[in-house]
Amino acid sequence: MDATAGPAAIPASDATPLVYRHSVTTRVTHWLFAAAFVVLVMSGLQIFNASPNLDASDKSNPARRVLAIDGGTDSAGRPVGMVQFFGLHLTTTHLLGFTDDGQGGESARAFPGWITWPGYQDLASGRRWHLFFGWMMVLLGAAYFVAGIRRHDLEKIVLRPSDLPKLLPMQLYYLKLRKEPPEHGKYNPLQKVAYTTVLFVFTPLIVISGLALAPGMDAIASPLTAVLGGRQFARLWHFLAMIGLIGFVFVHMTLVLSTGVVNNIRSMFTGRYKLGPHEGTGQ
Ligand code: HEM
Known part of the structure; x- marks a missing residue:
């Protein structure tokens, strides 16, 4: 299957349009990122346990x-x-x-053993796991961005000034205080707020502060650590970005569960998504 191919309508038995929504790159990076995220949080908390305080x-x-x-x-x-x-x-x-x-x-x-990786206290192993998956996350992010730019997908996900007046109507729709959502493309304006914040604020922040914390990078790129306010401050930024990403994962999963769990999860495996009545062409 061509990862860069545009969306193609696929005939559905019940006449509801089924569209090709997620490229192979998006789906593969999505699931690998989900796995890497779990290991990064758990190994990060193992590292935190070795010095369990954060100072501004x-x-x-x-x-x-x-x-x-x-x-x-x-x-x-x-x-x-x-x-x-x-x-x-x-x-x-x-x-x-x-x-x-x-x-x-x-x-x-x-933090308790059930939420750290490894479960028992072992800083050296925690660091190895963390750095391996940290670099994997960087590579996955790079692949996602390159494919997103080539497929013109990134431009559909980024919040624009024209989306701002639609935020309140979309929120009212989610709260069931409005019958129909405002007109939108592949992603609704609230999804765009969440994805834009994750892609352009929390993810760069966690990678940059992670680089500032890595002893090797710190030696060759110490201005990066200085810009973040020093090593201790970089730890704080790194931790805050983790809280932001965990918050996103919770909201994301709530929306996945509340807007058609089978359709959403299937689309992340097969790429094919059944459009709802207000989703236009899904693009
Ligand atoms: C979702 C992604 C990530 C999460 C949730 C996460 C979480 C954490 C946490 C909680 C800590 C402990 C902070 C402390 O107490 O010092 C930590 C440390 C660290 N993280 Fe991450 N991190 C992530 C991604 C990354 C990335 C992408 C890199 C680098 C490319 C990275 C590099 C580091 C380094 C170098 C440390 C300090 C290790 C040490 O003190 O030996 N992290 N991370």
């Missing part, structure tokens, strides 16, 4: 602490887990700070 500063600075997850035992030997978020202090024993050690017990560690 160029160097470690408790006076500018944004997040700290600490654990230990109190004077009576009882386990205690604590989260500090700016000035807020929360007791989180058994959830964060003092939690699952990935080996069937509990110990002082920031």
